[in-house]
Amino acid sequence: MIGRLNHVAIAVPDLDAAAAQYRDALGAEVGAPQAEPDHGVTVVFITLPNTKIELLHPLGADSPIAGFLQKNPSGGIHHICYEVEDIIAARDNLQAQGARVLGTGEPKIGAHGKPVLFLHPKDFNGCLVELEEV
Numbered sequence: 001m002i003g004r005l006n007h008v009a010i011a012v013p014d015l016d017a018a019a020a021q022y023r024d025a026l027g028a029e030v031g032a033p034q035a036e037p038d039h040g041v042t043v044v045f046i047t048l049p050n051t052k053i054e055l056l057h058p059l060g061a062d063s064p065i066a067g068f069l070q071k072n073p074s075g076g077i078h079h080i081c082y083e084v085e086d087i088i089a090a091r092d093n094l095q096a097q098g099a100r101v102l103g104t105g106e107p108k109i110g111a112h113g114k115p116v117l118f119l120h121p122k123d124f125n126g127c128l129v130e131l132e133e134v
């Protein structure tokens, strides 16, 4: 069911500093900040030859990643995103196996303009999993 690794997300305390570090110290291709108010984050995508890094910073009062950054003030790997061909079929399959889908259970449109869902980290070895339909 899951396909390519679409991105690895890192929550950062300072988005501009992290973006500059990837651009200047690591020589990576760094995109512009994208506000995603529906998700409570601002994101910066770093394009690598085989996947992307998604830098995340809280946006708004009730960002879902605020708690993560309070627990990890220096930042840290926040989630991994796998691609799926049919996100509803994937969701239904996973729920049938007892996995918890976060939020309303209905996909939201993510930063790439595609439907995304999140699976509870406690059901996936402590790793927050995002699925993106491609």
Ligand SMILES: CC[C@H](C(=O)O)C(=O)SCCNC(=O)CCNC(=O)[C@H](O)C(C)(C)COP(=O)(O)OP(=O)(O)OC[C@H]1O[C@@H](n2cnc3c(N)ncnc32)[C@H](O)[C@@H]1OP(=O)(O)O
Binding pocket: 009, 036, 039, 041, 043, 054, 056, 064, 065, 067, 068, 077, 078, 079, 081, 102, 103, 109, 110, 111, 112, 116, 118, 120, 121, 122, 126, 127, 128, 130
């Ligand atoms: C613009 C969209 C973009 C895209 O790619 O398209 C995005 O990726 S948006 C990314 C931001 N949105 C989300 O992360 C939505 C899904 N996340 C959530 O709903 C929450 O972050 C949640 C429920 C995973 C955690 O929320 P919170 O930290 O407030 O809850 P708890 O403190 O109760 O945490 C419960 C339990 O989970 C552990 N935890 C929390 N976050 C993570 C994480 N990223 N990875 C692994 N584990 C995590 C937390 O430590 C608690 O564990 P415990 O042992 O009980 O302390």
Ligand SMILES: [Co+2]
Binding pocket: 007, 009, 054, 079, 081, 130
């Ligand atoms: Co993501």
